[in-house]
Amino acid sequence: MTLANEQFEIPTTQSANIPIELTGKSRDSVRMMVLDRKTGQFSNHHFNELDSFLQPGDVVVLNNSRTIPAVLKGKQGKREVEIRLSRRVSAQTWEALIVGGIYSNTKCIEFSNEVTATIEGQGSERPLVVLSFSVGGADFYQFIYKYGEPIRYEYIEHPWPLEAYQTVYASVPGSVEMPSAGRAFTWQLLNRLKKKGIEVVILQLHAGLSYYGNDRWPNPTNHPEAFHIPLHTAKVINQAKKDRRRIIAVGTTVVRAIETVADDNGHVRSGEGTTRLYIKAGMKLKAIDGLITGLHEPEASHLDLLTSLIEKKKLIHAYEAALKQGYLWHEFGDMNLILPIEV
Template sequence: MTAVHNFQIPKHLNALSPAEYRGKSREDVRLLVLDRLNGTRFHAHFNQLQDYLMPGDLLVINNSRTIPAVLTGKYKNNTIEVRLSRQVSEQEWDAVILGNTLAIGSTLTFPGDMSAVVISDGSELPLVTLSFSKSGLDLLNHIYRIGLPIHYEYIDYPWPLDTYQTAFASVPGSVEMPSAGRALSWKMLNNLKEQGIDFGFLQLHTGLSYYGENMWPHPEKHPESYCIPLKTAQQIAKTKENGGRVIAVGTTVVRALETAANEDGTVKPQSGLTSLYIKKDYQLTVVDGLLTGFHEPEASHLDLLTAFIEENHLIKAYSNALDQGYLWHEFGDMNLVLNMNGFY
């Protein structure tokens, strides 16, 4: 564990509920702005985001839609909980079976006359690959009927699936919300558009960020599927040509764009899987800035952040965020990391 991972989140800084259930709007969370060059910090609110952007900038947003990825079923006479992680085929998913190690060939049953067989190990332990008795849209519809959204131990209430969706989520496939876009609204995006700040969309379907029992995914063994549309690739090319900045809304967008980028920063429309691990000294080729939440000390997302800003600046910023009472996790506050040259 490097120094940037060496901190603890006090319990009172866990965002336990969505902003809209705290009597606020989604936009009414805090925003910590970091200058990539020197680590200078600005404390603001998310609805002031436009004050830190410039005409010609492009926000690239993940419009993947969260599915209810927690399935409760039976193995023999025992109740088991399955957490889906990644769709492998029309009827196969990598998943974690909580608290159980089941042999290949084991059969699980679920409500609504559906079953699944453990057919192999998954992309990394403790994942296994399940083959379901349903496939395609039939399987997806059944998951929506019987599943619940994933929530971790810092959340003590089962918030509805809608609270785990962004305003523009349209392509089902993420098992956890691409939470960096949660505070954005269509109204806010349209206001940015009027100020010459464009936005575009891609999809990266997020896998599990935590396997349980103090096990965390390794990015190189944790493939995620992505799709970059032609329009978005064209928007990126136009932004670069005109000297604007490409700002990723979320680490998922960084991973997708940097996977798809050529050495000169050109992005072509494409779909595929990415196992890209972005960390310190990685040379970003297309993404100029990042809008993200605050990440757990165990998360590889912090390694990705060190590709944007020097580690000592990030350590000081996170220490400051803890002192200032910023909230963590998917319902928490936001962090913008961007070259602020000329802003002050």
């Protein structure tokens, strides 16, 4: 069950619809609400002050998955269709959403460059389907990078280029939506963190679709996403836990990946796989101590994950304050640092 019963409305004026760097400011100049997960107290800052709230020895974990152009336009017979990729299943097979939901199971979908796709069946949940493309591997990525577009929801009025949907450190293509919690980082800020003695490590979790349209959201109990935890990252996290140092996740994707492979003692193993982990209130996080994240819609299961860090009542109170104070929502919006309890 999500926090959708804790309804709050996000005014259209508080849906960020332009990358802040295109207004002449730096990415890390977005606002940041700092929230104490123990007391629920919060204060208002800017993201470029992040290093003031972290300690030498802290470990910051980034998701370096790179956003792909996941929107493909094609035809099924005479009818135009829009495909939104959601998750890679194999070299030529993807789970995807057919926008509008009107399609034929028997006719192939034709794209530019003579690429076609056939519907192989239902995806991991409705309304997703499994598409088998006529090209795979490097040829498939060459195709989507030439003809695809980034996913853009209704609050984004202008078709910004794919680079606007990348973190500065993104390097491994695979996410259909940007792991946006890391978008506010700049290389200058990352360098300041390292100079302060804060370790920065990476992993990958390729984010799938977070919204299916028409008020349909993914089932949080069955939302598979591929992840990879490098050996170095696991070693750094495990040593930090042994030394009783703090692990700060950048984004709910990082929390999900790490908690999938952490044992009851917080020991993290390296490797790759697919996670279906649903984190919600009452679940004790085994490895993560704090979180850097954006601001989430009331229907999103991301809020459920946040309640594993902080009591729901305190979280909603902070969100109500953020709304009153004009914080901006969505991937180009403002940030929230949930401070860890001292370990």
